[in-house]
Amino acid sequence: MVALTFAREYPPPVAPVAPSSASPAAEDPPVGRGAEYAPLVEVEDLTVRFVTRDSSVSVINGVSFTVKPGEVLCLLGESGSGKSVTMRSLIRLLPASARYGGRIRVGGADILSLAPRALERFRGTTAAMIFQEPMTALDPVFKVGTQIAEALVTTKGISWKSAKARALDLLELVQVPSAKRRLDAYPHELSGGLRQRVMIAHALATSPKLLLADEPTTALDATVQIQVLLLLRELQQRLGMATIFVTHDLGVACEIADRIGVMYAGRLVELGTVEEIMERPRHPYTEGLMRSTVHAGMRGRVLDAIPGMPPDLAALPQGCAFAPRCRDARAVCLDQPPAETFLAGGRHVRCLREAPGTAFAESPALSA
Amino acid sequence: MSAIADLLNTEKPFAQDAHPALDPRDRGGPLQPLLKVEGLTKHFALKGGPFDRKRQVVRAVDGIDFTVAKGETLGIVGESGCGKSTTARLLMHLVKPDAGTIVLDGDPVGGVRGVTIAEMRRQVQMVFQDSYASLNPRMPLADGIAFGPRANGVRSLEARTRAHELLSLVGLAPERFAERYPHEISGGQRQRVNIARALAMHPRLVILDEAVSALDKSVEAQTLNLLIALRARLRLTCIFISHDLNVVQFISDRVLVMYLGKVVEVGPVDRLYAKPAHPYTAALLASRPSMDPRRRVTKPPLQGDPPNPINPPSGCRFRTRCPIASAVCAEREPVLLSLEPNGGHAVACHARIPGSGHINPVHAA
Numbered sequence: 001m002v003a004l005t006f007a008r009e010y011p012p013p014v015a016p017v018a019p020s021s022a023s024p025a026a027e028d029p030p031v032g033r034g035a036e037y038a039p040l041v042e043v044e045d046l047t048v049r050f051v052t053r054d055s056s057v058s059v060i061n062g063v064s065f066t067v068k069p070g071e072v073l074c075l076l077g078e079s080g081s082g083k084s085v086t087m088r089s090l091i092r093l094l095p096a097s098a099r100y101g102g103r104i105r106v107g108g109a110d111i112l113s114l115a116p117r118a119l120e121r122f123r124g125t126t127a128a129m130i131f132q133e134p135m136t137a138l139d140p141v142f143k144v145g146t147q148i149a150e151a152l153v154t155t156k157g158i159s160w161k162s163a164k165a166r167a168l169d170l171l172e173l174v175q176v177p178s179a180k181r182r183l184d185a186y187p188h189e190l191s192g193g194l195r196q197r198v199m200i201a202h203a204l205a206t207s208p209k210l211l212l213a214d215e216p217t218t219a220l221d222a223t224v225q226i227q228v229l230l231l232l233r234e235l236q237q238r239l240g241m242a243t244i245f246v247t248h249d250l251g252v253a254c255e256i257a258d259r260i261g262v263m264y265a266g267r268l269v270e271l272g273t274v275e276e277i278m279e280r281p282r283h284p285y286t287e288g289l290m291r292s293t294v295h296a297g298m299r300g301r302v303l304d305a306i307p308g309m310p311p312d313l314a315a316l317p318q319g320c321a322f323a324p325r326c327r328d329a330r331a332v333c334l335d336q337p338p339a340e341t342f343l344a345g346g347r348h349v350r351c352l353r354e355a356p357g358t359a360f361a362e363s364p365a366l367s368a
Numbered sequence: 369m370s371a372i373a374d375l376l377n378t379e380k381p382f383a384q385d386a387h388p389a390l391d392p393r394d395r396g397g398p399l400q401p402l403l404k405v406e407g408l409t410k411h412f413a414l415k416g417g418p419f420d421r422k423r424q425v426v427r428a429v430d431g432i433d434f435t436v437a438k439g440e441t442l443g444i445v446g447e448s449g450c451g452k453s454t455t456a457r458l459l460m461h462l463v464k465p466d467a468g469t470i471v472l473d474g475d476p477v478g479g480v481r482g483v484t485i486a487e488m489r490r491q492v493q494m495v496f497q498d499s500y501a502s503l504n505p506r507m508p509l510a511d512g513i514a515f516g517p518r519a520n521g522v523r524s525l526e527a528r529t530r531a532h533e534l535l536s537l538v539g540l541a542p543e544r545f546a547e548r549y550p551h552e553i554s555g556g557q558r559q560r561v562n563i564a565r566a567l568a569m570h571p572r573l574v575i576l577d578e579a580v581s582a583l584d585k586s587v588e589a590q591t592l593n594l595l596i597a598l599r600a601r602l603r604l605t606c607i608f609i610s611h612d613l614n615v616v617q618f619i620s621d622r623v624l625v626m627y628l629g630k631v632v633e634v635g636p637v638d639r640l641y642a643k644p645a646h647p648y649t650a651a652l653l654a655s656r657p658s659m660d661p662r663r664r665v666t667k668p669p670l671q672g673d674p675p676n677p678i679n680p681p682s683g684c685r686f687r688t689r690c691p692i693a694s695a696v697c698a699e700r701e702p703v704l705l706s707l708e709p710n711g712g713h714a715v716a717c718h719a720r721i722p723g724s725g726h727i728n729p730v731h732a733a
Contacts, residue, residue, distance in 0.1 A: 078584035177672070191673035192448075221447035222611065226655040227668040248585065251657030255664050274661040292589035294614045295659055296641070302596070305589035309554050 039066035040107055040209060040242045041090065047101035048085055048094065048266075057314045059085050061266040061337070062102070069209065070240040072233075074253040074274070076289075077263035080310055083246045086263070087212050090244070091127050092119060107209055124155035128203035129212040132219055134195035138187040144198045145171075145183030151205040170201040175231060193224035200232065204239070211236065211243045217252060229255050250293050254278060262286045265311050265321035267337070272347035282349045284326045320352070323366070328353050332363035393491065393572060394438075396474045401435040402573055402605050403459070408432050408468035410454055414678065426677050428454040430629035431468070433704070436573065441599065441606040443620030443637065445613055445652070447674050450626040452609045456577045459607070460494055461485045473572070490520060493566035497578035499558035503550040503565075510535065510546035513565045520569070527568075534564035538594060556587035560594065567602070575607045580615060592619060613656055617641055622712065625649045628677050628685040631704055635713030645707060645715040648686045684718065694718065696725040 048060035060082045067073050075083040088094050090104060092111060104111040107126045114122060131137040139147055148170055149163035158166075164183070171179035174197040187195055196216060203211060213232065217225040233256050236243050247253055253260050253274065260277045262270040262285065270283040281287045288306035308325040311317065317324060319334035326333070333352055340348045341355040352360040409432075411425040429451040436442045444452045457463040459470060461478065469476055472491065476482035483491075496502040504512050513534055514527035522530070532542035538560040550558055559579060566574055576595070580588045596619065599606060610616050616623060617637055624634040625646065633646040644650040651669040658665055670689050675681060681688050687697040696718050704716040718724040 078586065193673040221674065222613065222652055222655045223447065223668070223670045224673055226657070226665055227671065229657070230665065230668050249657070250585075251659050254659055254661045255657045257661070278659075278661055289585060292586045294589070294592065294612075294618045296614065296617060299618055299637070303589040303593050305593055306586040307590070309556060309587060310584070 040069045041065075041067035041244070042105040043086075043090070043102070044104075045102040046086065046089060046104060048082075048089055049099045049101075050095075050097050051099050052097055055314065058316070059266050059313055060089070061316070063263075063266070063268045064102075064340075065261055065268060065271060067210075067242050067244060069242050072236060072243045072245060072256055072258045074245045074247055074257035074260045075263055076247060076250065076253050076260055078248060078310055080265075080313060081263040082266040083248075083263045084214055085266075087129075087214060087244055087246050090210075090212060091123050091129065093123075093129070121155075124151065125206050126208060127210040127212060128206060128208035129214065130196075130199050130203045130216045132215040134192070134199045135187060137199055138195065138202075140187055143184050143186055144190070148198070148202050148205050151202055155206045166205070167201070170205055171198070173204065173235070174198070174201045176201070192220055193228060196220060196228050197231070200228075200235070204235065207239070209242060211241045213243060213245045215246055215248070218247070218249070225252075226255075232256065250278075250290065251295075262289070265316060266313060267321065267350060269322065269351070270347075270349045272343075272349075273345065276345065276347055282343070282347075282354050283322075283351050284328050284353070285322045288325070320350075329366045330360055330363035331366060332359045333366070391572065394473065398438055400438075400474055401471075402438045402473055403436040403607075404469075404471040405435070405459070406433050406469045406471075408455065408458055408470070409466045410451075410458055410463060411466055424678050427629045427680055428677060429458060429465075430680075432626075432629075432631045434624055434631065434634060436605060436607060439603055439605055440621040441608055441619060443616035443623040444607065444609045444626060445611065445616050445623060446626035447611065447652075449628070449674060449677050451629040451677075452626050453577055455626070456494065456575050456607065456609055459575060460489060460492060462494075490569055491571055492573045492575065493569055493571035494575040494577065495559070495562050495566050495579040497581055499555055499562055499582065500550060502562055503558060505550050508547045508549060509540075509553075509561050510542065512550075513561065513568050516565065516569050530568060531564075534568055535561075537567070537598070538564045540564075554587075556583055556591060559583060559591055563591075563594070563598070567598070571604075573605045573607065575609070577609045578611070579608075581610060581612065588615075595619065613653060625652070628674065628680050630685055631716065632686065633713075633715045633717075634704070635707075635711075635715075639713050645713065645720055646686075646717050647690050647692055647719070651689075651691075684716075692719055692726075692728060692730070694725075694727045696727075700724075 044064050046060055046063045047058065049056055049058045063086055065073065075086060077083040085094065089100060090106060090111065100112050109122055138144065145164060145167045148167040149160060152158055152163040152166055153160055168179055168183060171182055176182050176194060176197050182190070182194070190198065216232070217228050220228060229252060245256055257274040259272060260274050261268050262283060264285050270277065270281065270286050277286060281290060291304040292306055294303065306325050311321050317334070319336055320338050323329040323333040338350045338352045338355065340350055342348045352358050408429055410429045411427050414424040414426065432455065444455065446452045454463065458465045471477065472483055472488055477488045478485045507515070510528060510531040513531035517527040517530060518524060532546055535542040535545055540557060540560055545553065580591050583591060592615065598604065608616060608619050620637050622635065623637050623640050625632050625648065627648050633640065633644065633649045640649065641653065644653055654669040672689060675688055683699050684697040684702050687693040690697065702716040702718045702721065704714045705721060706714045707720065718726040719728065719730045722729065
């Protein structure tokens with residue numbers, strides 16, 4: 001029962017994470033051998049609706065993507081675009097009013113049909129999540145060392161003593177200074193940057209294959225944000241974890257992503273490698289987002305902002321949701337939401353302008 | 369929308385080139401700073417328990433000096449807890465300063481002579497970060513905008529007309545928005561209403577405290593365009609407080625950098641961003657994500673978090689995180705000194721002062 005892999009002896013990047021011999025394999029979600037060749041995460045046509053007695057709002061309207069082991073996918077979008085809901089769907093961490101559709105497979109497990117017990121096990125072992133606000137995610141009345149150790153005791157069934165020792169290793173792994181002393185600290189005694197490191201240590205405690213990060217650096221100060229971002233990048237590469245990283249900040253995505261998925265009104269409008277998206281955006285929304293983002297050298301110019309505001313999810317237009325704000329929109333864009341167009345290099349985009357052989361070319365332009 | 373388009377299409381130069389309009393309230397002419405702050409200080413006492421003998425204080429703002437010239441925009445940057453928002457509140461006397469003088473166009477504020485606090489508040493207006501909390505939820509938008517002028521003796525009808533004009537000035541059609549309530553509009557629209565409300569008093573100085581920080585990028589860009597257009601058209605003087613270095617660079621003429629209640633550097637935006645003189649400014653600028661996936665940041669410029677402002681380090685407050693700290697930095701507090709004889713670029717760092725005793729001084733070339 002004590003075949004623990006210690007933090008410093010994690011396997012090198014990209015190597016498949018060997019299932020710990022200590023964990024009872026029978027209860028684990030079946031993770032196929034040779035999983036490094038197959039996607040770890042497969043999302044197919046995911047839809048999420050929030051249903052109450054009075055209303056039903058579709059917040060995710062058909063999202064599909066895959067994540068390979070060891071890969072970092074950034075979901076980029078503005079508030080209400082569905083980036084956080086998409087990510088939380090992967091571990092079914094949405095309120096009971098959520099109704100899912102489509103298919104989600106993580107490490108071979110069919111998430112949307114997992115029984116409650118299996119889902120609980122899956123959350124601890126295969127996927128772990130870090131949140132934007134460590135003060136609300138950590139329990140204020142327990143010492144941080146206890147909270148990290150508890151995760152190990154619960155999921156791995158090891159003794160509290162060895163779990164505490166492992167917690168110290170984890171705090172050192174996330175570069176908490178004087179880690180031994182910090183084990184006995186309560187969350188409120190730590191600074192924002194340290195709290196976020198503790199939360200990362202907590203998530204890594206169970207050696208997850210998939211790390212979900214929901215704006216983990218947004219609440220931090222500039223000089224601390226870059227430290228936590230670089231730490232996450234280093235750990236992700238060293239441990240070979242697949243990571244889904246939700247952010248609204250293009251700069252943050254540039255620092256950490258292998259691929260970027262741009263979301264708008266509950267759809268993935270563009271997906272590609274970070275270099276392709278940054279250098280040659282193909283969706284008009286991505287183009288507009290880049291023009292709207294203030295960076296050095298834009299001083300004295302009028303920003304080329306996207307007009308209007310994001311649509312109301314309860315009343316989405318019939319056609320492309322971005323068409324009312326799009327400078328290239330044509331009449332045909334208003335008919336139905338554009339299908340995915342697959343481009344070279346595994347890239348795809350949902351825009352008729354980029355789709356050859358559609359009626360876009362002949363369609364009259366909408367005067368904005 | 370058309371109002372903004374008109375605003376943006378005017379060939380007016382940016383505020384830094386424009387002379388402030390001849391304002392009947394102008395007393396000292398264009399060369400007299402609109403705002404002059406000296407020794408501004410605020411220490412917040414912490415409540416101790418009954419057995420707590422030593423009173424602890426948070427040195428939120430600890431003796432800062434700066435000026436704002438007529439027609440310019442001063443950007444204030446720094447991390448949370450550095451005192452930038454407290455500074456804004458002190459200027460408005462929303463929080464009473466412990467010490468220091470505030471001089472508005474030659475008139476000391478709140479003293480025996482000079483202008484009263486109430487008069488200062490008529491001339492200085494503020495826009496806050498939380499667009500919802502800063503509007504009265506039970507008042508239609510036009511009434512909220514007209515409230516200030518009405519409270520100051522403008523007749524009701526005239527105040528309403530002005531409110532409608534202001535709504536269209538910030539790009540919200542009055543016929544659609546005047547009678548709506550704050551909860552019925554989006555965050556970006558609410559922030560436009562807050563800007564309109566601040567302008568309703570014809571302020572000479574507008575303080576924007578993280579006014580665009582809560583907005584989405586596409587809406588932030590629209591709001592920045594609006595601010596720049598309004599600033600040029602109304603020849604506004606602004607203090608723009610933000611943690612976003614890119615936005616501050618975009619909108620400011622001069623920038624002031626704060627660290628733990630102190631000013632560490634102040635200077636013209638181009639020089640400060642191109643050649644930061646204080647090691648903290650340099651680190652802050654280097655902490656920005658690269659925006660280029662092929663040239664990522666490889667090493668964080670600073671380690672650790674900013675120290676607690678309750679017991680700030682002795683001497684230079686940045687020395688605990690400073691890459692070039694020397695023995696003298698713990699002993700003496702550096703004062704803000706100009707880098708050139710008559711330049712506006714000043715820095716508080718021993719390494720920049722010849723003869724300070726710093727072991728590896730960096731003298732301005």
